[in-house]
Amino acid sequence: MSHAVRELAAALLPDGRELTVRLADASDAATLLAVSHAAFAARPVHGAPAAALSDDEAAVGARLAAGTGYVAEVDGEAVGGAVVVPLEGEPCLTRVGVVPALRGQGVATFLVEVIGEHRADLGEPELTLLARADHPDVVERWRRVGFATDGERAGHLLLRRPLPLVARAADADAMRTLGRRLAGLLRAGDLIIASGELGAGKTTFTQGLGAGLDVDGPIISPTFVLARIHPPRTGGPTLVHVDAYRLGDAAELEDLDLEESLADSVTLVEWGTGVAEGLASDRLDVDIRRGTDPDDETRWVFVTPHGDRWDRARLAAALEEDA
Structure with missing residues (x-):
């Protein structure tokens, strides 16, 4: 070979x-x-x-x-x-x-x-x-x-x-669908750290997550306000959507007092790698990557579970394209 x-x-x-x-x-x-x-x-x-x-x-x-x-x-x-x-x-x-x-x-x-x-x-x-x-x-x-x-x-x-589980999202709609499916596994206290280059689809994924959790929208990138709170329409958890792009380190993240809402919410931190891991030992890392062809909308989503909170088989089933 x-x-x-x-x-x-x-x-x-x-x-x-x-x-x-x-x-x-x-x-x-x-x-x-x-x-x-x-x-x-x-x-x-x-x-x-x-x-x-x-x-x-x-x-x-x-x-x-x-x-x-x-x-x-x-x-x-x-x-x-x-x-x-x-x-x-x-x-x-x-x-x-x-x-x-x-x-x-x-x-x-x-x-x-x-x-x-x-x-x-x-x-x-x-x-x-x-x-x-x-x-x-x-x-x-x-x-x-x-x-x-x-x-x-x-x-x-x-x-x-x-090690991560890997999913393929063919376009933005597929990315939202992936977020909705993962939302079905979430509960209050869960932390998700989303990474990926600009335009990879982190906010699009979060929109699907919010739809699956049935929270108030619209869900847009909180780059300038740093955090947006989306209360549930029904009896589920609140979605706290954070953008850590402008934060230098974990100390600046602490100023947002996320620990106060963490237990009662699903918290998703965009650009949180190296900054937000200290919020919870059990978390999901979601790394979204695009291919080398700029005309191809396909994204590859790497989902890595940390801690005993996650059932790997259930996560794998949620990531299946025909789920």
């Missing part, structure tokens, strides 16, 4: 060069080994040397045979890699590394995002990984990209990250 067929995603580095991520096969064992050794040898040493430095080509080949490898490339040269292998029946991310020359360019973050979306397409609910407890700086980096601690194993922290 050619590398072109196995390419999963592409992005631009800050210097304009193209970064791609592709699936690996058995022939990539030496490539992944070289990337891993370069990456882990450059890291500060705390305690015992990194286990990755003891790998040989046979060990990498065995992981590829048992799981799935991923290679990040710039101009055809491997600059990053990772392997997902089974850990007690769950997909476990391991040997994530980026060569020192590309550190700080967003390669690792993009690689992990692509891997997460690929695993979500396979129907997997979450990624796990083991991070050494004596490397708190590394653990903190994983937490910044959505992983949370779920126990400890032999000097390692077990980290988990929920």
Whole structure:
């Protein structure tokens, strides 16, 4: 199989060069080994040397045979890699590394995002990984990209990250329909953080959500007033619609006193990523993306449930196009 067929995603580095991520096969064992050794040898040493430095080509080949490898490339040269292998029946991310020359360019973050979306397409609910407890700086980096601690194993922290469910919205009407279907699962106290570029469809999604909750409208972007309150027409919860685009951080969000209404409302925060997560540990992240063709109205909606509040099977059913 050619590398072109196995390419999963592409992005631009800050210097304009193209970064791609592709699936690996058995022939990539030496490539992944070289990337891993370069990456882990450059890291500060705390305690015992990194286990990755003891790998040989046979060990990498065995992981590829048992799981799935991923290679990040710039101009055809491997600059990053990772392997997902089974850990007690769950997909476990391991040997994530980026060569020192590309550190700080967003390669690792993009690689992990692509891997997460690929695993979500396979129907997997979450990624796990083991991070050494004596490397708190590394653990903190994983937490910044959505992983949370779920126990400890032999000097390692077990980290988990929920994976998104994916829906397709062919046009604005389909986006509103998607919002109405998700509204059927909501109750007072629920928090939704909606992200996506300008014009992606966040407000359109919220209009559907409001229709499903049967609240007073009209629902328009609250960019300048920051928050709009839509009371229910019947006996359901109020919809609090917030636009955090003009807010700098979580401290500015606190000035809106959303905690006062959170328990009795469904709260949706546009542009809330990195700002609104502290409002509730149980939440839905809704990331809306458009394709590369400007004439195509299709949007891809990635819905990631956080916490025990959400039934993943019910969410998946609500996202089905023929639901």
